[in-house]
Amino acid sequence: MKALSIHNLCKTYQNGLEALRDINLEVEQGDFFALLGPNGAGKSTTIGVITSLVTKTEGKVQVFDSDIDDDPEQAKSYIGLVPQEFNFNGFEQVKHILVTQAGYYGMTAAQAEPRADELLNQLGLWQKRHTASRSLSGGMKRRLMIARALMHKPKLLILDEPTAGVDIELRRSMWTFLQKINEEGTTIILTTHYLEEAENLCRKIAIIDQGKIIENTDMKSLLNRLDKETFILDLKYPLPEDIDLSELSVERIDDTTLEVELDQKESLNGLFTILSAQGIEVCSMKNKANRLEELFLSLVETTDISI
Amino acid sequence: MNTNKHQRHWIAFSTLLTREVRRFLRIWPQTLLPPAITMTLYFIIFGNLIGSRIGEMGGFSYMDYIVPGIIMMAVINNAYANVASSFYSAKFQSHIEELIVAPIPNYLILAGYVAGGTARGLCVGLIVTIVSLFFTQLPIQHLLITISMVFLSAILFALGGFINAIYAQSFDEIAIIPTFILTPLTYLGGVFYSINLLPDFWQNVSLLNPILYMVNAFRFGMLGASDIPVFIAFSIIIVCIIALSTFAISLLNKGTGLRN
Numbered sequence: 001m002k003a004l005s006i007h008n009l010c011k012t013y014q015n016g017l018e019a020l021r022d023i024n025l026e027v028e029q030g031d032f033f034a035l036l037g038p039n040g041a042g043k044s045t046t047i048g049v050i051t052s053l054v055t056k057t058e059g060k061v062q063v064f065d066s067d068i069d070d071d072p073e074q075a076k077s078y079i080g081l082v083p084q085e086f087n088f089n090g091f092e093q094v095k096h097i098l099v100t101q102a103g104y105y106g107m108t109a110a111q112a113e114p115r116a117d118e119l120l121n122q123l124g125l126w127q128k129r130h131t132a133s134r135s136l137s138g139g140m141k142r143r144l145m146i147a148r149a150l151m152h153k154p155k156l157l158i159l160d161e162p163t164a165g166v167d168i169e170l171r172r173s174m175w176t177f178l179q180k181i182n183e184e185g186t187t188i189i190l191t192t193h194y195l196e197e198a199e200n201l202c203r204k205i206a207i208i209d210q211g212k213i214i215e216n217t218d219m220k221s222l223l224n225r226l227d228k229e230t231f232i233l234d235l236k237y238p239l240p241e242d243i244d245l246s247e248l249s250v251e252r253i254d255d256t257t258l259e260v261e262l263d264q265k266e267s268l269n270g271l272f273t274i275l276s277a278q279g280i281e282v283c284s285m286k287n288k289a290n291r292l293e294e295l296f297l298s299l300v301e302t303t304d305i306s307i
Numbered sequence: 308m309n310t311n312k313h314q315r316h317w318i319a320f321s322t323l324l325t326r327e328v329r330r331f332l333r334i335w336p337q338t339l340l341p342p343a344i345t346m347t348l349y350f351i352i353f354g355n356l357i358g359s360r361i362g363e364m365g366g367f368s369y370m371d372y373i374v375p376g377i378i379m380m381a382v383i384n385n386a387y388a389n390v391a392s393s394f395y396s397a398k399f400q401s402h403i404e405e406l407i408v409a410p411i412p413n414y415l416i417l418a419g420y421v422a423g424g425t426a427r428g429l430c431v432g433l434i435v436t437i438v439s440l441f442f443t444q445l446p447i448q449h450l451l452i453t454i455s456m457v458f459l460s461a462i463l464f465a466l467g468g469f470i471n472a473i474y475a476q477s478f479d480e481i482a483i484i485p486t487f488i489l490t491p492l493t494y495l496g497g498v499f500y501s502i503n504l505l506p507d508f509w510q511n512v513s514l515l516n517p518i519l520y521m522v523n524a525f526r527f528g529m530l531g532a533s534d535i536p537v538f539i540a541f542s543i544i545i546v547c548i549i550a551l552s553t554f555a556i557s558l559l560n561k562g563t564g565l566r567n
Binding site for chain 2: 052053054073077079083089
């Protein structure tokens with residue numbers, strides 16, 4: 001049984017905009033799945049259709065074999081949604097929001113209260129449980145939306161840019177939390193603009209552009225397709241002017257920084273052998289750009305954007 | 308979720324109702340206090356000061372005559388306003404999405420909001436009734452008719468508020484109907500006068516006003532007197548409730564104003 005199966009999904013908005021064009025997508029149970037694409041590519045529309053927020057024009061969507069048209073209640077009961085925009089009642093208290101949400105999914109207050117307490121503790125919101133949600137910081141609001149989506153223990157958690165605008169420390173703690181619930185069996189679909197996030201968390205990936213799926217594979221094979229990688233090397237001593245590095249594809253950034261491009265076939269050992277032979281000592285090294293980011297940019301068709 | 312479907316539906320409905328009641332109780336200075344003050348002024352000005360010079364209306368003191376209408380006016384205004392503002396706010400703040408993505412059938416979403424509006428209407432009706440006891444005694448001639456009419460009227464106007472909120476694109480649009488339609492219909496619905504005072508033509512025009520039937524049936528329940536037959540009032544209100552419910556559910560099913 002697939003966690004999510006989408007066949008021939010099309011969506012044309014009333015203004016004629018074709019947001020989705022024949023989308024086919026399958027997500028296995030237990031996957032941590034990245035759905036990536038540039039702004040306006042159709043990610044949020046796809047999520048909107050799966051969660052019934054957007055009416056599809058054509059196609060079939062099943063969640064754990066329950067069709068969203070034929071058995072919407074069952075299909076919806078499997079899903080927990082963390083939307084891109086804050087969408088809770090700003091005047092309600094944090095805990096009320098959680099308990100109310102659980103009630104919509106058929107949980108009694110007696111079942112919902114301990115579950116809410118558990119999630120409030122796990123997500124660091126316990127101290128704010130009686131606070132009106134509008135008074136929370138941006139990061140807390142993000143965590144509240146995750147807690148709300150998890151109240152009914154969904155089998156499929158959909159996160160639409162959950163870490164947008166969140167500081168790096170909190171982002172990393174959210175990654176740890178999401179990895180934990182994925183390990184516990186929850187299937188996760190994630191859209192994000194932080195490609196580092198997708199690369200770190202997700203095992204499967206689909207890239208959507210202009211309403212079409214242009215790539216759908218596992219993360220490892222996608223990254224293996226990267227034929228070149230660029231590294232930035234910090235050197236211990238300034239480079240002499242007359243040094244010969246013609247064997248390498250290298251660019252001198254400044255006296256103590258080199259940018260080196262390596263083919264996938266080349267090993268780092270070879271690079272260091274050449275550098276050592278020239279008496280160059282390397283203090284540290286990092287990728288110039290996130291690997292997935294390089295691939296993403298090469299896959300997604302660039303369109304003219306005026307800013 | 309180890310509950311069966313009917314239990315789940317009941318829990319979802321009661322959750323929605325509880326949320327709605329908690330909302331209007333939390334903002335009681337906006338929801339419960341103003342009608343109490345406004346209606347007290349009506350009792351003082353129209354009932355006491357002006358009413359004492361008017362004398363009797365339909366065989367009752369003017370104060371006794373207007374009390375049922377004023378209670379009914381408070382009930383329908385508040386039932387309408389509660390659903391219109393709550394549902395529109397949910398759209399405005401996007402937290403209506405919580406309900407759309409949840410496994411709740413559309414008729415239950417409608418029922419939850421309408422029950423919330425009805426609860427506020429009845430709550431305000433009770434407050435105004437208590438206030439009225441400071442000005443007059445309330446003889447209730449037909450308890451069942453009184454209770455069922457106020458209940459049905461609250462439901463009908465809560466449905467009206469729901470439909471208004473579905474179509475509304477701004478807060479102004481949830482104020483237009485109450486200001487330009489509901490208030491004139493209420494004032495012309497026999498709250499302060501008997502339509503028997505009007506010329507024949509205007510009597511017939513008044514019969515097109517649904518609020519006239521509610522006010523008169525409610526007045527019949529309390530005083531035992533009405534300008535129109537009570538069974539016609541009940542029939543009209545029940546037909547209107549069925550029609551508006553069907554329409555509201557069809558709007559929800561189509562996703563009008565809610566889904567892209």
